[in-house]
Amino acid sequence: MSVSIDVSRVRAEGYRFAPSPLAELGSAVHLLVEPAHHPAQNGWVSSVAASVEPQLLERLIDADFLWRTSRADMLLPAEPGATLGDELDAVDALSDETWVSAALLTSSCGTVPLHRELGSPLVDPAARDLARERALARGPRQIGFVDYVLDNPPRARATIRRLLEDCEAAFFAEAWAQLVPRLTADARLKHDVLATSGLRRLVDTVSPAVTVDDDGTRIVVDKLQDNATTADEAGVTFLPSVLGHPHLLVVHAPGWRPVIQYPVSGSAVAGGAAPGPATTVEVIEERLHALDNPVRLRLARSLIRGPHTTADLAEAWSLSAPEVSRHLAILKQAGFVTTSRRGRYVVYVFDVVAAARLGRDMVEALLR
Structure with a gap:
């Protein structure tokens, strides 16, 4: 089972490698609401949970439909910005229909089927029913959040932006300052590998769960669902992550540039143990x-x-x-x-x- 990306039209310059504060913040809030998935980061999670206001953690749990079981596609930008504010401004530029689709029918985790024939839950009753059904299966808080998003998208969008900005002020700015040199160095290394050794060698350095087919025209990522997408001349974006270990996320929704967020091996934030090499x-x-x-x-x-x-x-x-x-x-x-x-x-x-x-x-x- 896999997600494949047709890259037959992508030139070398179409592969982008850059750290993203929004993507890493998405990983951080996932850590805080689902710490059992990340024992190597228990020290960091405990330190942050002890230092922030309990109300902030409750707000993260209220909105955990966006980042606990899956990750909203809009949190993995194809055009990483220099600051979190820049990336949040780009999210604000999305239409309500696009934002709601990215939030409620995400593709990045590859754990649930992606229904390409559906429109936005704001205009497509079948998509709306699917989003609500998935939320109902997760619990009362989740269905409450999804209904909040569907009933008042502008207010929900403002609420999520304010929540992420509060996270930055409370704990993420300090973590990001520590992480960004490491992420930048890894992104630069990936760029150099591509330039000197080609795509096949590049994906070998990303993860053993990422491969290139025999023809060299498809990137294939081991995931729980079979899906495929096509990268146009705009290419594919690779986002390195420390806090995201061991998850390997792939944005492959229709109309979105493919994005792969991959774990940086052999590194950890302060208070966490360094993860070992990935295993297929x-x-x-x-x-x-x-x-x-x-x-x-x-x-x-x-x-x-x-x-x-x-x-x-x-x-x-x-x-x-x-x-x-x-x-x-x-x-x-x-x-x-x-x-x-x-x-x-x-x-x-x-x-x-x-x-x-x-x-x-x-x-x-x-x-x-």
Whole structure:
């Protein structure tokens, strides 16, 4: 399952890399209302939650339809501005129909189907019913917010802008000052990789969940829904994010320039642990398969207590040496076992760190 972007008409200069204060603020408020998704940032979340007024957190929860389960497309600008104010001004320039569609029928998370045939919920009854149905499934606060947006779009828009500006004043300005040099450096690195090594190498540096097809005409992003869009000559925008880790967001709604917000690896905001390298769903499947066998689990129980040879393991579990070797090869391919040589013997060692990391990697891959 994936979101694909046709880039056959995009020239090298059509790929844009830049930090966005609005996109990173969207990640920040998602962190605050859904901290369980981001254990590496628990320190930062706790620090901010303890320092801001409880009323501000309540206001974020009231509007969490925009950033908890999914992220409103308008919060991921294709034309990043120099300041949050610049980007909010660009959002204000959107028509009410476009703003409401971006808010209530978002595409970026790829967790729910995108109904391309629907119009804006302000003018299309089917789109309005869909937005309300999704909100009803999330809870009373969410349906209250969606009805507020549908009943009075200008007032709702002003409320959201004021909320984001209050977040900037309360905690985000300080975080952004810390993050922007890191994000700028990563964006510059991506630009240089594209210029020197091409698109395929570029997407390799973005995430293992992003690939280019064999023809080099489509960017393919591993997501929970199958969808596709086409980038015109205006191109594709890449937004680096620290607070967004491990999410990989893709704006692919009709009429919007494709945007990919990707996590910057090996970095964290103050108070958080640095995230590890991203892992694909395919790798997780391989690792789970390696442990989904009683014989391999027995071998792992022996190896986790200390290094063993094939002969040791065969004797301990009454198995043949070829059978042990076959299972060890699967464990080694999955990254759970390494080998070393002691004289004429090959010794197998269980990687405890790799096993401990499996749960975290699986959650991050599923959340991406």
